Amino acid sequence: MQAQRSPAMVGGGAAAVGSPSPATVPVRRRCEGTAMGAITLDLRPGNGVGPFTLGMPISDAFVQIENQPNLYDVVHVKYFDEEPLKLDFVISFPDHGFHLRFDPWSQRLRLIEIYDVKRLQLRYAKSLIGGPSTLATFANVYDLFGPTFPGLYDKERGIYTLFYPGLSFAFPIPSQYTNLFINGEVAELPLEFPDGTTPVTCRVCIYDCSTDSKVGVGSLMDKAVVPALPAGSLYMEEVHAKLGEEILFTIGGQNIPFGASPQDVWTELGRPCGIHQKQVDQMVIHSASDPRPRTTLCGDYFYNYFSRGIDILFDGQVYSISSHYGVWSSKVMFFSKAQNTC
CATH class of the missing domain: 2.60.460 (protein yfey like fold)
Known part of the structure; x- marks a missing residue:
């Protein structure tokens, strides 16, 4: 699979508008334009x-x-x-x-x-x-x-x-x-x-x-407008955040406090869409302000809930949602299924 830079916007065969974007263009098995039939x-x-x-x-x-x-x-x-x-x-x-x-x-x-x-x-x-x-x-x-x-x-x-x-x-x-x-x-x-x-x-x-x-x-x-969401849809669900304490999902009613274990999160939100290791910043070893051991940084990991537009960061040493390094992210562009609002 190859990747190349793509024009920022398209006009249906017209010239592109705007500056180049970092979006990748997957090209799987053949070059663009080679005939494969309609x-x-x-x-x-x-x-x-x-x-x-x-x-x-x-x-x-x-x-x-x-x-x-x-x-x-x-x-x-x-x-x-x-x-x-x-x-x-x-x-x-x-x-x-x-x-x-x-x-x-x-x-x-x-x-x-x-x-x-x-x-x-x-x-x-x-x-x-x-x-x-x-x-x-x-x-x-x-x-x-x-x-x-x-x-x-x-x-x-x-x-x-x-x-x-x-x-x-x-x-x-x-x-x-x-x-x-x-x-x-x-x-x-x-x-x-x-x-x-x-x-x-x-x-x-x-x-x-x-x-x-x-x-x-x-x-x-x-x-052209986007069709209305069905009643009770979790898409664009409003989320209430209490900084340093918890977040509340207004439609589903789930309550996720900081310090919750992976089992607690799994029970409330269901199986995550993916689990990924946190990338390590190689320069953090030079920072005297970082209070955690190096082994902890290497063990941190994310639960990815693409369907709800959030990532949950767990502390790799105590296996709970990190309150110091925890990141609750509302994925707005090009990543998630929903755009949660706080």
Whole structure:
């Protein structure tokens, strides 16, 4: 597995925005761009594509990717390095022509953007559209998904967007045919140019339709929202911290005091997602202010609860949550499933 630096943000085939980020780009068995054929994913308007569901945490998306390494073997992870909470966190599949856009605060999937329909074939109601063999033309889209209200024409971009609940299709319109549009709407459906041709989809967006927002290219992309969490969900659970004493989980009701043993934590929070040895700072041996023996530093370890967004540091000498060196961390970016707040 190789790693390389990646542009900070993506625009679906457009130039990257921002400075380079430290995100790694796993490349598993082949070089990007080598042909492997278009894949076919089920399209669920307003819900998702294939294994990726709107509202899913970013950690769940990575699980899906890792479970199918032969399918998703070239993956780019991109974000805005200078202000990571300002722009979307993006998982991109360049060989398959689509992005997963995650809200940077909640790290939940808000928009699926297919920017190269020729690379990804979609299955809907037992019919196929897209890919190299089935063009996603305006006529084909109209035949497959049925009639809908007239779309919107973006004169500046030369793009006409057709909207369905939780789904939109963008079509490039040649400048010589702008007279087909009246006040931004097409005069007749299904759209066909005077020469008998019909435009081909250049972008597909799948988004939550609970707000009745029309999501498409340009500024319309910002209207995609993260679906509401189910009642009682532990995701984004509020956590109350009493410094030096304990933390309380408001939904689950767990109470974790400092000094608790690994068995106590296991009983309250369940099996940890991982257990890792604390890295040793080699310079700490020169610090006279460190009161603990060197052997203690080497034995400290973490319980990782990715599902709750926290790490728990245990003292390797007394095997309890360290009060002097204990770290309760709310993993906000690119690491955890939840963003706990204190």
